[in-house]
Amino acid sequence: MEKSVAARTFGRSEPLVKSGYHHGNLRQALVEASLLLIAEQGPTGFTLSEAAKAAGVTPAAVYRHFGGRDDLIAEVARQGFDIFAALMHYAYSDGKPTALAAFEATGRAYLAFARKYPGHYMAMFESGLNLNAHPDVALVASKARQVLEQAAEGLSQHMPPNKRPPATMFSAHIWAMSHGVVELFMRGNGAKSPFSPEDLLEAGIGIYLRGLGLLPPDR
Amino acid sequence: MEKSVAARTFGRSEPLVKSGYHHGNLRQALVEASLLLIAEQGPTGFTLSEAAKAAGVTPAAVYRHFGGRDDLIAEVARQGFDIFAALMHYAYSDGKPTALAAFEATGRAYLAFARKYPGHYMAMFESGLNLNAHPDVALVASKARQVLEQAAEGLSQHMPPNKRPPATMFSAHIWAMSHGVVELFMRGNGAKSPFSPEDLLEAGIGIYLRGLGLLPPDR
DNA sequence: TGTACATCAGTGAACGCGCGTTCACTGATGTAC
């Protein structure tokens, strides 16, 4: 049941294609092959067979590690939410001159994540994955969401209590704007903008925070 | 080449399924069948064959009217952008007590469109349609975008010229937030929010506009 | 240390399926005479 350390180490260093009859780390290799395929062709174009082929393995072998195609995508998304949550957490707690700066860093981190982990991002948000059918993914996803809401909560302390909107609400606003910027202006569809997604989002968040009274009305 | 008025009228009143050997209005019937299928199963699940079947016709008949599956989706999207632009235009010019109110109405209209025309919306924004491959769709899409930018331009007049952000920019902000709200909080994925998408977006736009100095800092 | 054995991650062949697309055709419709 327990693999030897050597076996695991060997598996780690053999990222995508197997060497002998046994692969050593096929499960993760399949996840990584899927990532590349999804990033290239979108979650629609992704197929179990291609992922298996890219990992140097027969399609049937996939079923030793996953329940099927859906399960494989779900695992990609799960790992994505995990990375996402960690990245957000890091961006928030590390950019800590002020709660405000930390919050802005969180917004930038969102875009950075979408750029750096396109396969994960697509599996998470564009694959039509039903979170209810994959409770383990839903769990990690809500953990990620909590990081965002915690950041919003921290920021909320700096507002006069009587006109504080709920933290969940403006966390949702920032999330929505970030996601919208990614979908509309960072994808390869024809919709062009004269601004980079990063500049666009930063300006947008700035204006929004000013609206909350957290930034001075003039610069 | 020119159909009789009677034939066209008959075709109009016979929306989805043909009566005789000739359909009369198969082209539009296919578009409408596709709309239902896309709304139900997402753009991924949509197939040319099912659309043909729903219209009461052999798959091969589709090729009398469209170049293929892609062309059919593109036409759905094109009609969507057309409706979208009209709706936005109407919302803007009709909600005209003030430029501000008109702009807010535009935001609400965005959500209303996504709710009322889910098949169109999905074909437009979630089908992975490449606008560059369909110049006619790109044209209507940019027309729709211009409506949004025109609304932003009108609003821009009410700001002191020295600290006016470009209209294209805050049009993009509102569009992004609207789109993000639709994708994250109006779809059947597990992500729940304690607020309705409509309330969420209205509050978000309000805060944003306050940040622009277009609303008083306090309510 | 060497041998027998259990484990189980892989193979490879096969399946049924529905897809998009093509092709020669057919039959309803409108028009010319």
Add this chain to the structure above:
DNA sequence: TGTACATCAGTGAACGCGCGTTCACTGATGTAC
């Protein structure tokens, strides 16, 4: 008004394809003795 004909929107059979999934199997690996 009636008939011959051109048009062209539909049929239906067929295709090749790649998909996800299953199954009995095989062979590499680690372990017990």
